[in-house]
Amino acid sequence: MFENAVLFGINLVYFLAFASLYVQLPGLIGDEGVAPVRLLDLSVPKTLEDFLMGIPSIIRFHNSFYLSEYHAAELSVLAGLTLSFLSMAIPQLLGTLSLLFQWLSFFSIVKVCPGVADWKWTSLLIEAGFLCFLLSIKLRKYSRSASMIVAWLIKWLLFREAVSTGFARLANDNYFWWDLSAMEHYFSTQISPTPAAYYLSLAPSLVLRIISLFFIVMEIFIPFLFLIPVRELQIFSFFAKVMFHADLIVIGNHGIYNLLSIVLSFALLPEPKRYKGSSVSHRFVSVATTVAVLTVLFYGVWVFFGFQEGIEAMRITILRKEFIDQAKTVNYYTILIVSSFFVLNLLAAMFRSLSTRGCMNRMLDFTGVALVGLMGGGLFAASLAPFSSLVDSSSVVPLPSFAYELTAALKPFHLANDYRFFHQKEKDVLLKVDRQRTVLVLEGAMNENGPWKELSFHHVPSTPEKMPSVIPGHLPVVDFEAALSGERTFENSPIVATLVYRILTKEKEVLALLEPSGFPIGPKFVQIRKYTYEISRSINGPQWWKRKLQNIYLPPTQASTPRLTRLMTKIGIVGKRRGRPLDANLASSVLDKLRAMVGQPANLNGFYVVLVVAFLVNKIF
Template sequence: MVSIVYTRNLYLRGISVVYLFAFASLYVQIPGLYGNNGVLPARTQMESKANGVLAKFLTKPTLLWFAPYLGLDTEYMMDVLAIVGIAIAFLGMVSQKFCNAMTFTLMWVLYYSLYQVGQTFMWFQWDILLLEAGFISIFVAPLVYVKPGRNRSQLYQNPVTFQLVRWLLFRLMFSSGVLKFTSGCPVWWGMKALSVHFESQCIPTPVAWYSHHLPEWFLKLAMIWSLVTEVAVPFLFFFPLSAVRVTAFYLQILLQLSIIITGNYNFFNLLTMVLCISLLNDNFFFTKRKGKGRSSESSWFLTILAKIVHLGVYAVLIYFVKVLFSLRITDKYTIESDTTFTREEFDRALGKAVPAAMLLGALPLALASAEAVTATILDGPSRFFSRIANFFSTLFYVGVAVFLFSISLIPLASIHPPVLQSSANSTVPMLLRHWHSRVEPFQISNPYGLFRRMTGVGGRPEVVIEGSYVIDGPWKEYHFLYKPGDVNSSLPFVAPHQPRLDWQMWFAALQTYNQNPWIVSLAYRLLNGQPEVLQLIDTTRNPFSKAPPRFIRATLYHYHYTSWSQKSSPSWWWREKIGEYFPIFAKDHSPLLEYLKKLKIIGQDTQSSAGGRGKGKDRKKDLWTNTWLISFLQFLRSLACQVEASIFLWSLFTAGCLIAFTRRI
């Protein structure tokens, strides 16, 4: 049995770091997004006709139902959950002793409780990916911390459940690549995606500006490499030769690093890199000593054979890439490429690839399960009752792994509907679809796929919100912290923090304001000068710092990068006005107020701009108020708000690294 103790421990520490970033990033945004005077108050999600906290919990499983028992409202309870999540994740990061099943259960429950009221600001693929990976980590982690080598019985279940991490990584990468083709997007099929992507992505970095101006042939080649890394390389995750998997690991890490330096995708790429650890084992970190005599000769022969197979596998992959994309070097020493396969051919190949992927995923899980069960029988403790306990414990982990793998076949099969339909009685039985639908609300088995269709062709759409004291103007712009607005503002590095309002503004620009009711609530909060919401934008450049505007409107623009010849210019963008995004609103605009009342965002006791934290609809007179706890929560938030959000996140991470390092010393 190949050891994965160190590898598993590294994975668990990595998941703790991701949880730390996720909780901390959300924490700093709670008042403005979900407070009683926020854009989408969380209290609107906590209405239930059920009697009793248990009945309410069953209708919507979230710890926020227990807020009244702590003397808090929903907003402050969200603070408590986020702070506790930060603390637990921090402990898991600094000490392996806290990386146990109970710790990961608590972190999953806390994040899921916040997700339940997150609404549109938490409906992102990285949130559900963290929930699925976090749920799997509950069963990857040991029940209690055991130092390596002290009790092998604690390690039996790890090869089984750790296979689920690799399977999740496969589904994430394979689905993300395949859906770019199945969407039929002409930009992807025309291999022009990267010529648009660096300019159109949500929050680009400065490197994205330079990447956008790379030669077209190089961008095409980079796009082909990224698609091959997402679609073809994941099948090598299950290759029996570890060297092949290690190379796949490096390719995936390189892809994620490329995305990190060109785009701000919060903790998503970091989480993907943590999942990539499942491609390794302890031999990757610790080199074995070479033997002597005949064994060394045999080892030498096997090493040469392994290298030949390793090189052969990737040589075959490169050959097929060359053929499928017609790669050729021109007289000008550039590389030309074209897609040589049709959509019909790709669809037929996908119909065969999906069942093959299911088989490839099931085989190592079955082998690991058989090996784990056998190990409990042959190598278990000498004491009879301990051996029986280990045997049934291993069966439990095997059962969990088989169940989670089985229900995950549904979202994988959904990327090619004919597979799901034609295999209803074999590959994907109706029973699995039934169980998947039962657990679907818990986000433990999800479909994935980003950038199915490339947006921003012809210019990235951006919504610019403007306010004025007089309806005829002059109109002054609100500036956001990270998203493009002022054409002279520098492009930021903000990951792993996710400014969720900036992200939703990007999505809103792709649709109409009627499809994004939250942006109407944002306009109303700005008209009231709500301090919690103003903290989500650039307060240092607030044109209405003395008094909020009387009128507000939004205009749609198309943004473009400045040309390479203008690189010495302070401007990163130039923009063109497209038209009105939403009409002029006033604070006392009756249709606006009625609309927000219908959404339950405002009510009789929340229309005043003077309302602060803890004042709102869900602060009932018959509930006691925990004043000392509220004061403590306000004190903690005042400390966290002293620095910019991304600096706050990196400060926590740096402190954790220092503590972990000094503990080892």
């Protein structure tokens, strides 16, 4: 059953997400980190409204455990990490409460960890994690009725994410996608490409144009197959989706995004029992429908990309304005059709529950369907408003007022998401393809006039000789922030500004987020240069990158420079009175000793070993 694969996979994704946060936590939100959690208003909520309207995080109850805000955050991450490991290692623990607590832990840490919540894959994991929690709800051991509803909602989530990304690519005013030359520049603009991406970027132009076409087909055409209940189409959709995201894992470091998409893709698979019990005529109709749909799909791709003029001339043949107009029409009918599909799916689940043998079994199944259907219906209604404004800021479908109210209520909890952009603040990142990318490079020196040494990040390429990293499942927050902050001013980049201050004040938790600098006692001055990067086209030399200096983003600065101290005062890093530290207790002492053992590794290699142990234990049990 797809349920076991999805539930096991979501625990795997949670494990990597928690591991990625844990290794960075001291430098991110520690007391001397780049965004100390102690600066947030995390007072114990007096009412439910106070909890929901403030920061809805279980870390606000830290005083109940006699822990500081940071220790409570660390405990939350470790609890989620432990539960995800145990759920993978011992399948009997793969339960509803485990998934609910992992969801709460991840959501809570995201709300207090800046630089994490804005990424698409964070919202995707929170929404998918909640759906998996619904999937695990079973009032009767072998009940499958409610699973039908959740399986459909997962397909709808995959559809929204893929189509939103595809439409956003083509609605963007960047025309590299329209002439299919995007892949000739795509790899240079990625924040953290892999070595495979470097070599693929050297492929012939025709190959790269075919890859561009493949991206658009997978994000615009194939997703419409996800919701068609035909066995052969479901299998085709599954393998196409898995192959696409497996390829993306090879060429890019996108955190848990691609792995999570592969895990959710198991919901696309049909139920095996239905096929075994079907007649020959039913199978014939299913195969004939598949052939007909794929023929129409192939013809649509053929016309859309102008293959009738030859493969060398392939491009998107319609105008951008015409595409947007047609997308509005498609969006309108899609919402009407999927709303009907959801209602039919809900009715089918109810009918199946009422067809169960035994009065008690029937009652339990129907109660489960009603419970999951009510929550799932709310999630579905809340998802319509963001999707209806996919192409236009105004809704193309007149939705009932309660749909907008649900969207507004669930959006702070990342349960009603807009998946058009990879980053909600920097909306063009990873979508807008340019010939190069902008990166901030930090340099340190003992004197204002130099000599300057680069303070390199672990995973974002900086020096031309630095080989791209391979970090599946890992999201290095500060690395990515430096790559995104080039288009913002220093004053509008609080994480980068605090990073500079922490380097100058020699905070070891923050210095661990960077590669060793070669300064025994740390630099006294830091400056930031703004470079544009593109992949080197030569495979003979030692350089992976070519870069060009744009300007001095931050002139030589020391810890006492007025510009920096004013900004740190405004943020609250300096000048703000600290509360009285809590006395050490057993929990905080254990957390500190565990941190001393694990440290702050630059990657997740040790956690990959733990994953292997989990898989081995799983086989034993």
